[in-house]
Amino acid sequence: MNFDTSQLRSFVTVAELKSFSKSSERLCRVQSAISQQIQKLEKQVNAVLFIRNRNGVTLTAQGERLLPYAVKMLSINDEAVSALCENQPKGWLRVGTSDTYATCFLKDILMSCSERYPGLQIEVHCGYSESIWTMYEKGQLDIVLTQCCPSNINSETLHVEPLLWMCSRTSDVYKKTPVPLALFSKGCADREIALNGLVQVGKDYTMGFHSSSHAGILAAVSSGYYVSAILASTSNQDFKVLTETDGFPPLGNLEISMAYNDHADNSPTQMFACVVREYFRWSRSRKHQLKVV
Incomplete structure (x- = not known):
C-alpha cells in the first residue's frame, strides 16, 4: 500500500x-x-x-x-x-508574538524553519496582544501569532484552548480569603479576563505578584503562594487545575490567531506560515494519538 x-x-x-x-x-x-x-x-x-x-x-x-x-x-x-527547491526564501522576517507563546511554541517552529530555510533571518518581537497588533497595522511586523485579533484584520485561527485557574499541586493557597494572585501586568488580556471572572462571582482577591514574563508567572505559582490563570499547554505537571468546586469561575477559551499580508508563493512570510500551521497540526495530532493510546 x-x-x-x-x-x-x-x-x-x-x-x-x-x-x-x-x-x-x-x-x-x-x-x-x-x-x-x-x-x-x-x-x-x-x-x-x-x-x-x-x-x-x-x-x-x-x-x-x-x-x-x-x-x-x-x-x-x-x-x-x-x-x-532552488528559490529558497531569504532575508529578514519580523515576527510578533507574546512572551508566553514564544516560550512554549516558538522553539520547535524555529527549529523546523531553520532546517528548511537556512537563508531566512528571523527577528522576534514579544509583547501583549494589543501592542503587537498595533505594530502589525503600522507595518512594523510581517507576521503575527497572538490572541485578541482586531475584527478589521484578516487572520486565521491556529489554536484554541481554555484559560485555567491553577496553583501549585502541593499548596492550599487557593483556600485563602482574599486569594493571592500572580498575573501578568496591566495591558495583558489574560489579566483582565481573570479579574473580571472573579468580580462577576464576587470572589475576593489581592494582587500579590505581577510580571510581564511567562517564566515569572510560573515561578510565582510554583512557590505555592499564588494562584494564576494559565493556558493548560503552557503550565507544568506540578500545577493543579482549580474549578468552580474550588470557588473559581470558568474563564473560557483563548484563540491564537495568525495574520500576514504577503501571501505570494515562496515569500518568507508564506513559508514561515506553512511551518507554523504544520506545527499546530502536529500538536493536535499528538493529542489525538495520546487519546487513542
Whole structure:
C-alpha cells in the first residue's frame, strides 16, 4: 500500500479545519475534489475516517490513528521538496508574538524553519496582544501569532484552548480569603479576563505578584503562594487545575490567531506560515494519538 500525498494533505486539512468547504479554500481546490480524495483514501485503508454531521466533521477512531502518521509523512515530503527547491526564501522576517507563546511554541517552529530555510533571518518581537497588533497595522511586523485579533484584520485561527485557574499541586493557597494572585501586568488580556471572572462571582482577591514574563508567572505559582490563570499547554505537571468546586469561575477559551499580508508563493512570510500551521497540526495530532493510546 502506497499513500498519495495529495490525499493525505486533504485528509490532514479536513481534520484540522473540521470542514470540507474551508479545506477547499485552504487548498485552493473545489470541494468535490476534496471529497473525492477523502473517499479514495477511505477506500484504500478500508475504513471510514470522518463522521459527517450538521456541525461539520470529526475524526473516527481510525482517522485518529492515521492522523499522526499523515502529518509525519507530509512533513518529510515538504522537507524534501524544500531542500531541492532552488528559490529558497531569504532575508529578514519580523515576527510578533507574546512572551508566553514564544516560550512554549516558538522553539520547535524555529527549529523546523531553520532546517528548511537556512537563508531566512528571523527577528522576534514579544509583547501583549494589543501592542503587537498595533505594530502589525503600522507595518512594523510581517507576521503575527497572538490572541485578541482586531475584527478589521484578516487572520486565521491556529489554536484554541481554555484559560485555567491553577496553583501549585502541593499548596492550599487557593483556600485563602482574599486569594493571592500572580498575573501578568496591566495591558495583558489574560489579566483582565481573570479579574473580571472573579468580580462577576464576587470572589475576593489581592494582587500579590505581577510580571510581564511567562517564566515569572510560573515561578510565582510554583512557590505555592499564588494562584494564576494559565493556558493548560503552557503550565507544568506540578500545577493543579482549580474549578468552580474550588470557588473559581470558568474563564473560557483563548484563540491564537495568525495574520500576514504577503501571501505570494515562496515569500518568507508564506513559508514561515506553512511551518507554523504544520506545527499546530502536529500538536493536535499528538493529542489525538495520546487519546487513542
